[in-house]
Amino acid sequence: MSGFWAIYRREMLSLWVTPLAWVLLAAFLLIQGASFFSMVAHLASLPAASVDAGPVQAYFGQSIFLVLSLLLVCPALTMRLFAEERRAGTVETLLTAPVTSAGVVLGKYAATLSTYVLMWLPTVLYVVILRKTGQVDWPVVASSYLGVLGIGAGYLAIGTLMSALTTSQLIAFLLTAMLQLGLVVLGVAEYIVEPGWMRELCGYVSVLSQMEELSKGLIDLRRVVYDASLAALPLFVTTRVVETWRWG
DSSP states (O other), X not given: OTTHHHHHHHHXXXXXXXXHHHHHHHHHHHHHHHHHHHHHHHHHHSOGGGOOSOXXXXXXXXXXXXXXXXXXHHHHHHTTTXXXXXXXXXXXXXXXXXXXXXXXXXXXXXXXXXXXXXXXXXXXXXXXXXXXXXXXXXXXXXXXXHHHHHHHXXXXXXXXXXXXXXXXXXXXXXXXXXXXXXXXXXXXXXXXXXXXXHHHHHHHHOHHHHHHHXXXXXXXXXXXXXXXXXXXXXXXXXXXXXXXXXXX
């Protein structure tokens, strides 16, 4: 993986010296802040006897805003990774440098994943606020953020592959968003199809079911394997695509 750190530093710099990361961060925190506020306000308006989930569980496991934010952030972070390099003609210079294809792909991917984690980091303040008003189950918080990381890692890997398949940032954004939406819709089918293998498959890939379980502190190793596979397979294919540019 020669050149990984050089590519990583280059991508982190290009992300944070341009308005993209800052605009995304502002939009993301606006969405998450509105989600958190509405969730807490709703729970506060209910009688104590009718509340069957705490604010942390409700925020991570019952909020559609979490899914919507992923549909926005992940395609936006990855759309420029390779598409812009190919459009500007700088990818040839990059590939003639002493870096491996795996180093290029993983360096770019790690930069977007790091940015994704940094965007979620301020939301820890929500939990700190809740701690001031009551008891917080930290293992549940940890498992919830584990789910956010796992799902985001998979979606970012898909976006990396889509960016490598086109020279247009817009097309890369739309392809990534459509594939993510397809996975979300497939997961929703869990509540529609009849019991059987199809329903089990839909439940297995469902981001809603996964976050609902993790927001309760339940960690299913099958879902961990799914998230890891969803990240590894697109990255492997992307590495092969980049390799064809080098030798094609």
